[in-house]
Amino acid sequence: QVQLVESGGGLLQAGGSLRLSCAASGRTFRDYAMGWFRQAPGKEREFVAAISCSGGVRDYVDYADSVKGRFAISRDNAKNTVYLQMNSLKPEDTAVYYCAAVRTDSVFYTPRAVGDYDFWGQGTQVTVSS
Numbered sequence: 001q002v003q004l005v006e007s008g009g010g011l012l013q014a015g016g017s018l019r020l021s022c023a024a025s026g027r028t029f030r031d032y033a034m035g036w037f038r039q040a041p042g043k044e045r046e047f048v049a050a051i052s053c054s055g056g057v058r059d060y061v062d063y064a065d066s067v068k069g070r071f072a073i074s075r076d077n078a079k080n081t082v083y084l085q086m087n088s089l090k091p092e093d094t095a096v097y098y099c100a101a102v103r104t105d106s107v108f109y110t111p112r113a114v115g116d117y118d119f120w121g122q123g124t125q126v127t128v129s130s
Contacts, residue, residue: 002026002119004099009124014091016128020084022099022121030054033102033109034075034082035117038095038126045098047112049073049084056107064112067093089128096123 008020022034035050051073052060061073072085082099100117102109111117 002029002032002101002103004101004119004121006097006099006121006124009097009126011127011129012089014089014128014130016089017085017087018089018126020086020097020099020124020126022082022084024080024082024101026080028103029075029080030077031103033104033106033111034073035100035102035111036073036082036084037098037100037114038093039098039123040095043095045114047114048097050110050112051075051082052107052110053104054107060108060110062110062112086126089126091128091130094126094128096125098123 003025006022033053036048037045039045050062070088075082099121101119102117
């Protein structure tokens with residue numbers, strides 16, 4: 001069982017930056033692919049970014065087209081934490097952001113579907129004003 005706790009959300013103006021953190025419990029964090037999703041009011045939860053489990057030559061990452069070039073996902077296995085650095089924020093980035101985890105043996109696996117993940121955090125609100 002993995003417990004995930006997000007932090008770092010807030011209110012800011014368009015063009016600003018924010019870094020979200022997701023702290024995971026457990027001693028096998030490196031064996032989990034991690035993802036960030038978001039959900040705006042009245043909309044479905046959507047994929048934002050994912051990072052593979054560690055163990056390969058490098059960590060593999062994937063991004064939604066809407067955030068590519070603005071957001072960056074990273075992980076620190078020593079701290080059991082995954083990050084989402086968000087730059088050049090836009091009002092349409094406003095949403096509750098969720099961290100998710102799935103244990104995997106594949107070092108290339110960066111899942112995009114909500115159903116691909118087994119564990120979820122409680123979410124953190126990000127509000128971007130124009």
